[in-house]
Amino acid sequence: MMEFLRANQPVFDFFLLTLGFAYSQQVVLRAGVFSLASAAFSCLGAYGCAYLVVKAGLPVAAGIGLGALIGGLASYLVSLPLARLRGVYQAIATLALVELMVALALYAEPITGGAVGFNNIPKHVGTTELLIAVLVVIYLLHAQSISRIGRGFDALRQDEYVAASLGVSSRREHTLAFISSGLIGGLFGALQSMYAYNVEPNQYGFGYMVTTLAAIVLGGRRSLLGPILGSAIMILLPEVARPLAEYRQIVVGVILMIVVVLTPQGLADTFLAWLQHRRARDLAPMATQPPGGRA
């Protein structure tokens, strides 16, 4: 196992980063918020951290922490107007936000380096740091999901009106979902900038969104296992299917379409639901049978 990991370390690191971005995307979708803004928060976190560490000379840990906070603050600010929108309107507004962020990063050359990107960042982050960050995020999301907040998210995703009648505040929960997404997005953006030597505006554009959305579609929007499975498929697919490498984009596109049509809840979530269903079915006869057995 360790041998395998060492040989494929760059792939594993890439998997961890994708997983982090996927969690940032999943947490909003789970709460029924149709936001694609994770790319924008990661973009802010990455540039913020790179600027603070390289230009302002802050220690790396402080830079990464502040990167996450910048993402969180930005997500709080955008959530004020955006939590009022629903469905496709939210999707378009957040797509616009992502494009706006890319356009700003290209325009603000003195700070971001423009199209060339922010270069010459010393490498401070390796597999260990990424792994720790992912584990911490998984723990926090797990704690969130088994608490009242997580149940509120699930209720809101399934039916907002029913959730509201049960006393779930959509305003409060949606804001929380946005902030969680911004913090995670900013954190992994910052980690990526400290990992990859440079930051470019187009890293946080359409491609980022396709990859993270694909990971969640393949995995699922509800369980924490979903993004792990989804990111693993997205990262391993081109590695496993070397002969298909040239047609990778086409294969990914076709797989996305097939998976969505067959299991719109995602592979991991559908599997978990199937397990639960089976367990319920196995228990059902005992519960419904009268004590004396069937007459």
Added chain:
Amino acid sequence: MLAQQILNGLISGAIYALFALGFNLIFGVQKVLNLAHGAIFMSGAFIAYYGVIGGLPLGLALLIAMVSCGCVSVLLDRFGFQLLRKYSHADAEFGAMVISIGAGQVLTSLAQKASDTKVLSFPFGTFPVEFFRGLGLRISLLQITIALLVVVLVALLAYFLQRTSFGRQVRAVAINPRASALLGINSRSVFSITFFIAGAMAAIAGVMIALSFNSIQFMMGEPYMLKAFVVVVLGGLGNLAGAVVASLLLGVAQAMAAAYLPPGMADILIFATLFVVLIFKPNGLFGGGLAPAGVGRQ
């Protein structure tokens, strides 16, 4: 100079209208965000290009592009969006977006393979290069053709939707698919026809853009997709007349920005406008009470 900028802006706005109308028509009828529309637009330009290279006259190549893009669009609906109708609303809405992203990616990668990631351009003289001057303005034959074509197509679409029996069916399905099914309207064929029209219009827009800038490349759909967002949000999602006005406005605004603002600034302003309009007037600048408000409960 100013009048010339406005004229150029109106012409490019007319092409945006052609592209955005199809996108908006699909949203109005089917309530899905077809993110593959940009890729279909790009495919139109590619098919016409290979037609012209293969020796066909431009008109015939354009026709082939329209029919094939219309068919691709119908297939996407039939074997994509339609299959999602049996799932819950939230799943279907999310699924439709992902399916169209997947389809767009397949088309874009195929085009990338076909063109070897190169920028293609029509052979010189595919469309006669002629200029007319008058009133201190300069206009090319191509620009006149585009303007006429767009006016005719928009008029035809309006006539089709407002005055024909089939148009009434389309509008009925847009308002309530279930009630119209009870009245004996075959919603499936309505969906197919609207997708065909949208695909064909995207193909025309693609060929027009390819001719105006004389460059065709596999990523050309993406910026137009984003412009379509701006247009449909300004004009109101599902509001066709609003989309035409918003397209012309966007075209003029962009020509002005390109002439008088530093480069890169135009995009920032446009997307910031989109963002602000969505927040304060999610039904669009001309949105009436009938338009669907995308605002949730407070």
